[in-house]
Amino acid sequence: MIQDCITFFQSGGIFMYPLLVCSILVVSVIFYRMFNMRRSCVMPEKLINSVYRTLSGTQSVDELKSELERENSSFARLVKIVLTDETGDTELLKERVQARAKKEFHVLQSGLSVLDMVATIAPMFGILGTASGLVVIFGVFGQGSADEYNMITQGISQALNTTIVGLAIATPAVIASVYYSRKLERQSSQMESLLIELISHRYQNH
DSSP: OHHHHHHHHHHTOTTHHHHHHHHHHHHHHHHHHHHHTOHHHHOOHHHHHHHHHHHHTSSOHHHHHHHHTTOOSHHHHHHHHHHHOOSOOHHHHHHHHHHHHHHHHHHHTTTHHHHHHHHHHHHHHHHHHHHHHHHHHHHHTTOOOTTHHHHHHHHHHHHHHHHHHHHHHHHHHHHHHHHHHHHHHHHHHHHHHHHHHHHHHHHHOO
């Protein structure tokens, strides 16, 4: 099995090397996003429920503050800004929260641009490999040499293998990019809604 993979890789020609780099990047970013976008790192369910209880009046702000001491998520850091604000200016507080939220989501978005880049360039490397394989094929047609068949076979392998690998890398990169982008959008929307309600609640009861 391993030998078959090595043979497949070698028959793909020089463009298999940048495709190998692309595949490593995709796998690394996907695992990084899986870890970095865990619910506990962004919006822990326990903290969300605690905020809802505070908004409904079944829990005090002090109890929510106590809950925040045990949290280190993106949502927790934004809630802390709301609860520790002493300016009394709702609009200024919203601006502060928005500025910090941009910083938090910039960190959460890290790696997505790499997936988009790989999804674009991996098929290009596959096409380059295909083109170089066709050059080999057409270059030996009509030579009548003993190695003509081997050269044509090598060219076909190079043309097909790089195309397959390029598409095989681009497909999960696109899927992962779309999935994580949509997930981040949903979390952003929920976070924004809760923070606005919390700001209103804070100064209604200030």
